[in-house]
Amino acid sequence: MPRALLAALLTLAVAAGCAGRAAANGFTGGKLDVVTAFYPLQFLSERVGGDAVTVTNLTKPGAEPHDVELNPRQVAQVADAGVAVHLRGFQPAVDAAVAQEAKGRSFDVASVVALQPFSDDDEDREGSKDPHVWLDPLRFATIAGKLGDRLAEADPAHAAGYRARASQLQDQLQGLDHTYAESLANCARRELVTSHEAFGYLAARYGLTQVGITGISPEAEPSPRRLAQVAAQARATGTTTIFFETLVSPKVAETIAREVGAKTAVLDPLEGLTDAEPTRGGKPQNEPQKGADYFTVMRANLAALTTALGCTS
Structure with missing residues (x-):
């Protein structure tokens, strides 16, 4: 092997080793x-x-x-x-x-x-x-x-x-x-009915009561007994909106909404975002808006909450 080629290969090997060590060091x-x-x-x-x-x-x-x-x-x-x-x-x-x-x-x-x-x-x-x-x-x-x-x-x-x-x-x-505290201070209702029990911290911080149709897993199937319990509570509290979330099917929320005569709306638990732009065509309406981040989604959540709960400033 020519001496110049050997030197070049040795140089590349040393460089690769250094790069590997740099990556290994974080x-x-x-x-x-x-x-x-x-x-x-x-x-x-x-x-x-x-x-x-x-x-x-x-x-x-x-x-x-x-x-x-x-x-x-x-x-x-x-x-x-x-x-x-x-x-x-x-x-x-x-x-x-x-x-x-x-x-x-x-x-x-x-x-x-x-x-x-x-x-x-x-x-x-x-x-x-x-x-x-x-x-x-x-x-x-x-x-x-x-x-x-x-x-x-x-x-x-x-x-x-x-x-x-x-x-x-x-x-x-x-x-x-x-x-959030100012916007949610004066509301006609304080019950938050959601398809996924993800909003306990938000509810506790701002004096709301979360009623979750399913628990920690948004894809879990609620029992008929749980569906009946949530429907009864929604009727008793005058709930006007059943919230569903991004990334999973809205079918469970829609079932409760039909049962109690309420509408549905998105409340995003911010577990994951997508770059997809919502449309009124073939894409689901529960996808986050293009370019959204933590703050834009949290503000959109607040707007949905104040509307659903009948809050006044």
Whole structure:
């Protein structure tokens, strides 16, 4: 082999080895590699991380995150991440990958804010915690601050930027909380009937009562007994709107709505976003708007709530 070619191959091998070590150390191209479990954590990481990070989301856009499975490439992304951001107990496959591949390099949302139990006494969920903590802007603000500290620990060179962006995001989330509190202070009704029991934190923060047709899994089939209970409660409270969510079928909500003479509307639990633009043609009307993010969806949720609950400012 010519000496010049051998030298070139050795140079490429050294470069490849360095690149591999850089990725293994959690940085690529000078940026911290952050892997997130699902959309709200992706949003948080992008806003707090800014230009100093590269964020990879393990849940594909438009996918329902509860039962996500990871392929080998995604497990490798967890292994190479500088920080893996997840919510323990929400996605078992992600929890397993983090435990095996990212020990000492993870940020568990459930470790920095207290998760509340589900509001009902369903024996199947006895002792389980509600994961939908991001729907409370103030709890989400707490998570933002802790994530800023965690990214600063992983990447001290950019620590000031992480903490500054986290503080700015906290201010915005506190402003959102103020808007919600004012808008939901005076309402004709305070019962929130939803197809998926995802809004317990939001209901608790703003003095609402959540009535969920199904529990933690939005694709679960409610029993006839549960359907009858929700219908009776909706009639008793004068419910005018049954909420269904993005990413899953609205059929259960439509069944209750027909039963009690109510209408249906979207309330988005923000578990995943899609870039699809809703139309009145063949696409479902429960897809998020193109270009939406956490704040635009939360404001759309507030508009839907104030209309459905008969709120006045």
